[in-house]
Each structure stands twice: as structure tokens, then as C-alpha cells.
Amino acid sequence: MVDQIYIHGLLRKLQQAGHSTVLRCGGQDVSGDVLRGSIFRYAKVLRAMDVGRGRLLAMFAPNRLDALALRYAAHVLGAATVYLSMPSNEVQRRALLKQMAPDLLVVFPETAECLEANTDIPFATIGIDKAGSRGRLDMLAAALPTNPVPVMANPYDLGVIASSGGSTGVPKGSC
Secondary structure, eight states: OGGGSHHHHHHHHHHHHTTSEEEEETTEEEEHHHHHHHHHHHHHHHHHTTOOTTOEEEEEOOSSHHHHHHHHHHHHTTOEEEEOOOOSSHHHHHHHHHHHOOSEEEEOTTTGGGSOTTOOSOEEESSSOOTTOSOBHHHHHHTSOOOOOOOOOOTTSOOEEEEOOOTTSSOOEEO
16 A cells, blocks of 8 residues: 555655755755655644645645645645646636635745735745735744654545646646
């Protein structure tokens, strides 16, 4: 069963990597230990926000370590994730969010303008404070230990929804 779920293999590889660099992000080397610790910290924060199996975590996310760790943290908990495309106008963004209907939406400083002021979707932030947010996930995670969280995912859970670019209108998602 362990090898049937990619997240088990990923966490094992990160543990084996230890202090070795596993990726480079924002001009900095990131070790297996650092990424693995970030995944577990974010998993604890998401679990406290009721993100888990059968839930969808959506992100208007730039290419950065926190977004990757957050995605894997959701997968540890058995939740699906979607990196949302960023339609250029408010009408399309609102339609995309309505279509996806995430249980939690995360925005970053680079993508905060994608969050509509009148959204009914629960949201959280990384790197910025925003009125109405359920919290700054990065700040909440930083206060937590990096000890492992049990993997709750199973092979039949939805893992990822890919968001199209919306070249023919409102972006669409595919499993």
C-alpha cells in the first residue's frame, strides 16, 4: 500500500536526501529536510482548518517553495489541490472560483489581486495579511514542529485538478 501513493515515496526520498539539496527556489538551495519539514508544518495547519480527504485546496500561487510545500501537505491529508490559472478579468476569476468551489483558497503577495473582495470562499494567505483571511499560513506553520504527520491519503483520492489557461473563455479544470 505504501508504494501505491506517491506522497509516501516523496516523503521517503526527502528524508533520505536529508541535508542535500532537492530543489532550488528563489536563488536558494532547499534541502530534503527543509522541504519535508515545511510539508509537515503546513499539513498541521491545514488539518486544523479542516482540510483533508474529500476537500479541495485551491491556490492562486506563484512559483515558490511555500506553494509546493502546501500542495504536498494537502496531499498528505488526502485533500486534492489545484493551482488556479489567473484570468485577467474579475468576471472570469469569479466564474473559475465558482466552478472549482474550493474548501479553502490560498493567495500570496504576488496573487492577492486575484482575490475578489466579495468572495464567499474561505481563504487564507501566505506572506501577506488580508482582511477576512482565516490566517497567514506561513506564520501559523512557522510556530509548529517538523515532526511527521500520518499520511491520510489513499490510492483512490482525487489528487490534482489541472486548471486550463482559459483561452476559449473561463478556465476549466480536469482531474
